[in-house]
Amino acid sequence: MTHPSDFLWYIPNDVKAGHRGDEAVPDHNSLDTLTAQAKAMEEHGWKGALIGTGWGRPDTFTVATALVARTETFEPLIAVRPGYWKPANFASSCATLDQMSGGRVRVNVVSGPDALAAYGDSEGDQAQRYARTKEFMRLVRRLWTEEDVTFSGDYFEVAGSTVAPRLDVRGERRHPKLYFGGASEAAEKVAATEADVQLFWGEPLDGVRQRIDRLKTLSRTLDRDLPPLEFGLRITTLVRDTTEQAWADAEAKVAKMAQGAAGSWQDHRHGVAVGQQRLLDLARQGDVLDDNLYTAPAKFGGGGAATTWLVGSAEDVARSLRKYEALGVSYFVLSDTPYMTELKRQGSQLLPLLA
Helix, strand or coil: CCCCCEEEEEECCCCCCCECCCCCCCCCCCHHHHHHHHHHHHHCCCCEEEECCCECECCHHHHHHHHHHCCCCCEEEEEECECCECHHHHHHHHHHHHHHHCCCCEEEECCCCCCHHHHCCCCCCHHHHHHHHHHHHHHHHHHHHCCCEEEECCCCEEEEECCCCCCCCECCECCCCEEEECCCHHHHHHHHHHCCEEEEECCCHHHHHHHHHHHHHHHHHCCCCCCCCEEEEEEEEEEECCHHHHHHHHHHHHHHHHCCCCCECCCCCCCCCHHHHHHHHHHHHCCEECCCEECHHHHHCCCHHHCCEEEEEHHHHHHHHHHHHHHCEEEEEEECCCHHHHHHHHHHHCHHHHC
């Protein structure tokens, strides 16, 4: 099934002010502040937002629930970790929020490093981590779509489990979509068999094309028994009225990063994952790749989606996003700081060009 592309923003959900150069105001993470952002997203054309996760941040599911209660159409993409959650507890919480919100929940399953011991969890090597993630995703989906589920795996088990409330089927949507990231071989096998949407970080077009081809091949060879895997892009987009102004501002931001004066950028740098390393390696190929993919932030601490930026006028950035669309990417999670200023600017200038 093809559908129009889907555009989300990002909510940092961090106790520390100044996240990735955002405005360091005292109430940056209050419910009123985050609600104002979520309502502004509704007014400026965004479907919703990814809400960041990690031990030492406010609980992501709680934040998402509060924002759903205060909005009408806002759809949270709730980042969750196997181990922090048990599958049945999560399936139940998610089904409850999904029913109460009229089907607004999305889920981003995260397997990257975290302060596991701080919340009583532990993991082995990469193979074990992704084997557990695979089991988590498969069991959550079963709990959403089956009743009286009994399962005994290597990491999780349930007996006679029926989640309440039961999820309402909404058209072709049987349950919240499961988004997933990861570029290692182990991660791609999980995505090919268990994810609904594979999220990429901001790689050049050739890299994304190769990964899509590889994931489609894996889906066939591993006998995927779900609808076809879909693809998404999580990236920073720096948009200004003109191309020249955008590049001047991008270079000024990177200069501040180089001086260590641009806030905390490194929330994805503990234990460099394969996908993060791929982004860091891009900087060696040049400061600008494709038409306007800016890699210089990687040299000065940009992590995760802040490692590479699409820079330009709304027309420039829309043209680049269209090229990702042409490869088969149909879910986009964009952001820039200051978050409120930029969600309004890009909602008004960029999204209409992508409608």
